[in-house]
Amino acid sequence: METVEAQVVSNGKKRKKIPPRELRIKMYNDVHKLRKQGLSYTKIRKKIYRKYGVWIPLSTISRWLRGESSPYNGRRIPSLGLLKPSEDLANVIGVRLGDGYTSEKSHDYIIGLKAKDKEFVEDFGRRLGNVLGRKPIRPQKEAEKYVAEARSKTLYELLRKPVDLKRIKKYVEHCKKCTAAFLRGLFDSEGRVSKNGYITLYNTNYELLVYAQKLLRKRFGIESTGPWPHVQKGTTIYNPRTGKQYKAKNDCYYIYIRAESLPKFYRYIGFTVRRKQKRLEEYLRRY
Ligand SMILES: [Zn+2]
Numbered sequence: 001m002e003t004v005e006a007q008v009v010s011n012g013k014k015r016k017k018i019p020p021r022e023l024r025i026k027m028y029n030d031v032h033k034l035r036k037q038g039l040s041y042t043k044i045r046k047k048i049y050r051k052y053g054v055w056i057p058l059s060t061i062s063r064w065l066r067g068e069s070s071p072y073n074g075r076r077i078p079s080l081g082l083l084k085p086s087e088d089l090a091n092v093i094g095v096r097l098g099d100g101y102t103s104e105k106s107h108d109y110i111i112g113l114k115a116k117d118k119e120f121v122e123d124f125g126r127r128l129g130n131v132l133g134r135k136p137i138r139p140q141k142e143a144e145k146y147v148a149e150a151r152s153k154t155l156y157e158l159l160r161k162p163v164d165l166k167r168i169k170k171y172v173e174h175c176k177k178c179t180a181a182f183l184r185g186l187f188d189s190e191g192r193v194s195k196n197g198y199i200t201l202y203n204t205n206y207e208l209l210v211y212a213q214k215l216l217r218k219r220f221g222i223e224s225t226g227p228w229p230h231v232q233k234g235t236t237i238y239n240p241r242t243g244k245q246y247k248a249k250n251d252c253y254y255i256y257i258r259a260e261s262l263p264k265f266y267r268y269i270g271f272t273v274r275r276k277q278k279r280l281e282e283y284l285r286r287y
Pocket of ligand 1: 085086087174175176177178179
């Protein structure tokens with residue numbers, strides 16, 4: 001979260017006060033305009049004071065101009081009411097219910113995705129950027145994985161855990177395209193395609209799986225079975241990739257897409273993750 005400690009002069013006494021966001025946005029826009037006209041930081045500061053009666057610290061002007069902070073940060077969409085349904089938003093919601101995360105650290109509200117498939121994280125970063133009216137968020141490499149994250153208090157409020165299915169409904173069910181984008185995000189995260197082409201979707205949230213099944217069936221005529229229990233809480237699991245054992249923190253369930261529905265799944269939903277999409281295509285070519 002951005003902090004502008006502007007010095008507001010009142011009653012001859014200087015006190016630290018953060019001006020309201022609307023005012024900061026106006027000043028921010030003026031700062032950029034004035035800089036374009038070639039004014040120095042000190043001159044910009046004086047002009048802003050004359051117009052708004054607020055002394056902005058030079059460090060803030062410099063951060064704004066270098067793009068390191070902005071009053072838009074975290075609140076470019078000031079409230080949930082202003083968040084518009086779109087395929088991009090529906091997809092971001094789907095990913096969030098899968099591999100994505102939200103976190104809050106000292107008033108920093110973060111939405112992000114960390115995964116090993118670059119194209120998946122790239123797509124998420126582009127969509128997240130679109131939702132927030134920003135440029136695509138480029139994935140950063142972290143060890144064997146890619147990360148894309150952004151700050152937004154509004155999105156954080158919608159997507160923090162536990163995610164309220166009732167609250168996301170209007171975005172997910174906005175239209176057929178939005179529903180497909182939501183399911184794609186979910187399956188890119190938590191879906192598995194076996195070597196012989198069968199698709200399963202795993203999650204610890206039983207209600208979410210039932211909801212996904214309903215959407216698949218009602219909107220696209222895609223039939224699935226389950227939710228079946230996969231791993232019970234407390235079960236020791238061996239991860240062959242890391243060679244480590246761990247205890248399952250929650251019960252886990254899965255649904256299974258019926259083989260005869262796979263062509264429809266491919267046609268309407270599909271995967272962004274290339275290795276999953278490839279396996280599905282190979283299966284469909286064979287049958
Ligand atoms: Zn829509």
